[in-house]
Amino acid sequence: MSETFAPDFLWGVATAGHQVEGDNNTSDTWFLEHVTPTIFRDPSGRACNSWELWQTDLDLAAGMGLNAFRFSVEWARIEPSPGEFSEEALAHYEALIDGCLARGLAPVVTFSHFTSPHWFAARGGFLDPESADLFARYCGIVMDRFGDRIALAVTFNEPNLCQMLSWANLPPFIADLERATLEAAARAAGVSCYRVGNVMLPEDFAAMTEGMTRAHLAAKAAIKARRPSLPVGLSIAIVDDVALPGGEELRDRKRAEVYDHWLDLARADDFIGVQNYERLTYDASGEVSLPTGTPVNEQGTAVEPDSLRGAVAYAFARSGVPVFVTEHGISAADDTLRAGFIEPSLAGLGQAMAAGIPVLGYCHWSLMDNFEWIFGYSRHLGLHSVDFTTFERTPKPSAAAYAAAVAARRTPTAKFREGLIASS
16 A cells, blocks of 8 residues: 555645634625525534634644645635735634644645635625636735745635536525525625625526636636745545446536536646545436445435545546545444545545556545534534534544554655645
8 A cells, every 4th residue: 555655645634714613704604604594504603613723623633643734714814804904814824834834734725615705705706807816816915924834725625516516406495595595695785796605506607617717717826926836726526427328428418517627727737636525326317326225425325435536537537637635525423434434435546546646645524523514513524523512522433544544554754844745
């Protein structure tokens, strides 16, 4: 195993600001959580209280023998009002960066993990003609403060998620409630168009894709202007779509609608982030039903460790750039499913690498159970459980399983060094 995973391979966990920090009350998502009606099952509230307990979280990651930590900086905290930048927020994230480095963890920073400032959404979000420049300005402020200490930069997290969910055969009431939520937000904000990154209307898909594409390019230019050697990419949600005889046309149409624009865009980037949670199989009649007794996750899809290998293989085949697995995991209240899922998943990733696919690193989602967007606190993807009253973190057996899987593959003396990735 060790011959496949290089000494500088990044082994990490992933988190996202709004999902763990708590009280992100100048954000668009917070605003949507509190309108009526709302698609969000629960308000995020204090989440995991990671704004205060970030050192505890870094200690958990380091204690698992990891060498990377992926997190997002929250634009809404850094620029709560247009053109006004918060020294408190910048200092907080700078301390988080330095805390990573002090523990030998490579800081993998996401600049937009779905959330944006409330004022930005009230302008129409990425439908606004000035959105790319506004996003790039924010990215530049972040880079000026601590960009010299970032290991990898991810501009966007899953800009294709809503298109992917449009293939999920969700009941019609969900689409109706999403539309009602955005309409309620527009009324409450006193604007005609309130738009966010993870609740989209089908008629906006094309324009939102265009807006986020322009924003990615502008952000990358701003980042590279300040540090040309810093690897920059974006992360997309990607199912391992498998075609049985007769299912090829359907699979390829889904790929064209959901992934290929972003994979083609990534050809000019330093890497493509892959976020995989499932495999779906298609035949001439459509999606193939699961055999009776198949273990399933909380979303009702099969627990399939080999899906990671398949998703990584397609992402590389289309984009031609190195892959970073920025998220991979399983939504399951039964932690024995997760604990048994990790080792075979990583074995499959090793097979992909042995076949010649360059992979920079792997981050498991997530360090701990957290606020899972419209599902609120009803989903369980963490290696640690959280008491959402006391905020105590408790390791699950899967945390030890992941640590063991990493230890079996990681060069014992390998430790992240600042500049290691950027200089490669």
